[in-house]
Amino acid sequence: MAQESSSINELIDQLGRLPGIGRKSAERLAYHLLRVSKGEALALSEAIRNVRENVRYCSECFNLSEGPLCSICTDLSRDTSLLCIVEQPRDLMAMEQAGVFRGLYHVLLGRIAPLDGIGPDQLTIDELVERVRKGNFSEIIMATNPTVEGDGSALYITNQLADFPVQVSRLARGITTGSVLEHTNREILADAMSGRQRMH
Numbered sequence: 446m447a448q449e450s451s452s453i454n455e456l457i458d459q460l461g462r463l464p465g466i467g468r469k470s471a472e473r474l475a476y477h478l479l480r481v482s483k484g485e486a487l488a489l490s491e492a493i494r495n496v497r498e499n500v501r502y503c504s505e506c507f508n509l510s511e512g513p514l515c516s517i518c519t520d521l522s523r524d525t526s527l528l529c530i531v532e533q534p535r536d537l538m539a540m541e542q543a544g545v546f547r548g549l550y551h552v553l554l555g556r557i558a559p560l561d562g563i564g565p566d567q568l569t570i571d572e573l574v575e576r577v578r579k580g581n582f583s584e585i586i587m588a589t590n591p592t593v594e595g596d597g598s599a600l601y602i603t604n605q606l607a608d609f610p611v612q613v614s615r616l617a618r619g620i621t622t623g624s625v626l627e628h629t630n631r632e633i634l635a636d637a638m639s640g641r642q643r644m645h
């Protein structure tokens with residue numbers, strides 16, 4: 446097999462591993478990258494390299510960050526008495542884009558999913574409990590997704606926080622059960638935040 450075709454096959458294989466990209470799309474993207482200017486194609490590979498080398502998890506909240514602490518944890522204008530718990534950095538981003546919350550966050554980096562073999566110890570729950578122990582939060586807001594696993598995670602965490610003198614609430618059910626936070630529009634998210642209900 447010629448050198449060129451094995452390079453192309455390698456690219457198609459790599460692209461095809463991306464979520465939502467089937468073999469046909471991978472081929473189309475690979476041939477697209479061969480047609481555009483070399484600079485444009487290499488800008489993509491450079492962007493991937495940069496994000497993997499420079500972006501890490503915030504040591505405080507586990508949001509994505511280019512430094513030890515993320516832009517939210519270092520923002521002095523945030524309300525440090527409120528802590529919002531989300532599953533993924535993209536959920537945090539959805540909340541921020543909706544502009545409905547001005548407190549701090551804690552990203553779990555997943556949800557408890559026994560069927561997938563994901564237990565509490567694989568998430569950032571220990572770090573969360575430690576933050577609540579040390580911090581002066583007056584309210585913890587559960588914004589896990591309204592799915593069986595998201596609800597189970599919120600309940601587990603509420604129990605872990607039961608001994609702390611802090612109010613725990615969760616987003617109101619404006620969000621349709623099963624829908625994912627990141628796809629929820631701003632109005633629904635704002636309603637869910639303002640109508641949040643006390644869990645503990």
Ligand SMILES: [Zn+2]
Nearest residue numbers: 503506515518
């Ligand atoms: Zn942070």
